[in-house]
Amino acid sequence: MAIACGVDFGTSNSTVGWVRPGQPSLLPLEDGKTTLPSVVFFNADEDAVRYGRAALLDYLEGYDGRLMRSLKSLLGTPLMEGQTEVGGRALPFRQLLGQFIGELKGRAETAAGREFSSVVLGRPVYFVDEDPDADRLAEDTLAGIARAAGFSDIAFQYEPIAAAFDYESRIEREELVLIADIGGGTSDFSLLRLGPGRRERLDRRDDILATGGVHLGGTDFDxxxxxxxxxxLLGYGSSLASGAAIPSSYYFNLATWHTINLAYTRKSVVQLDDLVRDAAEPAKLRRLRALVEDRAGHWLAMQVEGAKIGLSGAEQVELELDRLSPPERLRVERATFVDAVEGLVDGIGAAVRRLLVEAGVTPGQVDTVFFTGGSSGVGALRERIAAIVPDARRVEGDLFGSIGAGLAIDAVRKFG
Structure with missing residues (x-):
């Protein structure tokens, strides 16, 4: 059995891998499932902290409290050194991430029946685009949080390279592989030579032709x-009676997972009262104010996320927005989604093209595209990547588990 584990702390879901002879590498973390949604709910009614699916269930059942999701997106941003209010007291975001990492570690140790002091942590190719200092600070911050949670020996591996190690464990011939890891917060890519004759090498630097990525992912699609x-429906794009535009910050905060709680401040509620009075379409602003007062922003974001997932396989979906006031049944077309995310798809496609140029590889030389990450199921994105390397075969890994499994393999190389 391996000494160390691999931890994939994801924007939307997290996993822990540990290599054991003859057994699956991913450890069960919640109700027998190997994924733990990266969610924390501070249940004020029961004075308890919930994690993962239990956190989401408490929130949806209407318990009073504070829901926090997409915690990883805070790394590399100024918010990381800030704090949020929970139960009338200030909670530093650094401490919040530490609580989640500590919970992840504890659950993995319970499942494994042993303690882990050594870990390989997954990381995106870029926490922060085009800012090496901020990117380095984000990694150092995550290392410090992991150390405070009880890990003493810490190494990092790029998430798409970890996914490559998982894919390599199952192939029988040498291939030039493009790893497309489309996660909740980032889209990361690696181009590697993989094969049975290479997998036992301790030093794989010569096999990695290029790595790249952009800070765009599933939460941006949402x-x-x-x-x-x-x-x-809540007034976005509408105007005041004077003709001035309604400020967009309320809507951007509510549409972005890790800033939803910013919409709930007392200052925001007071400002919304003024906007309702001055709006050209006051009914829409009253609906927005009611949503904020009910702290239903995360519920609304979950409905949108569900629509995104549904539109990957259907031409249209219907949303039952029964917590809006008044309730609304909204039909969303796939064409609306494709148009909304066209700029994101363009940016991700450009990152793939840059990767090929950096590696000195033509599209026709790529044998395989290996898709992983929960957001790699978005059809428009898959089609764009497939069009860039049209001759490559497409392989789908475990969308939520390939990285954790690959990190476990890398942990054996690094720690034994």
Whole structure:
């Protein structure tokens, strides 16, 4: 059995991998499932902290409290050194991430029946685009949080390279592989030579032709779908009676997972009262104010996320927005989603092209595209990547587990 584990702390879901002979590498973390949604709910009614699916269930059942999701997106941003209010007291975001990492570690140790002091942590190719200092600070911050949670020996591996190690464990011939890891917060890519004759090498630097990525992912798809299809019901794009535009910050906060709680401040509620009075369409602003007062922003974001997932396989979906006042049944077309995220798809496609140029590889030389990450199921994105390397075969890994499994393999190389 391996000494160390691999931890994939994801924007939307997290996993822990541990190599054991003859057994699956991913450890069960919640109700027998190997994924733990990266969610924390501070249940004020029961004075308890819930994690994962239990956190989401408490929130949806209407318990009073504070829901926090997409915690990883805070790394590399100024918010990381800030704090939020929970139960009338200030909670530093650094401490919040530490609580979640500590919970992840504890659950993995319970499942494994042993303690882990050594870990390989997954990280995106870029926490922060085009800012090496901020990117380095984000990694150092995560290392400090992991150390405070009880890990003493810490190494990092790029998430798409970890996914490559998982894919390599199952192939029987050498391939040039493009790893497309489309997660909740980032889209990361690696181009590697993989094969049975290479997998036992301790030093794989010569096999990695290029790595790259952009800070765009599934939560960004959620955001732009929300702004295009749902937020207009709450007044987004409307105006004041004077003709001035309604400030967009309320809608952007509500459409972005890690800033939803910013919409709930007392200052925001007071400002919304003024906007209702001065709006050209006051009914929409009253609906927005009611949503904020009910702290239903995360519920609304979950409905949008569900629509995004549904539109990957259907031409249209219907949303039952029964917590709006008045309730609304909204039909969302796939074409609306595709138009809303076109700029994001363009940016991700450009990152793939840059990767090929950096590696000195033509599209026709790529044998395989290996898709992983929960957001790699978005059809428009898959089609764009497939069009860039049209001759490559497409392989789908475990969308939520490939990285954790690959990190476990890398942990054996690094720690034994």
């Amino acid at each position: 955001k732009y779908l929300s702004l295009a299809a749902v937020m207009p």
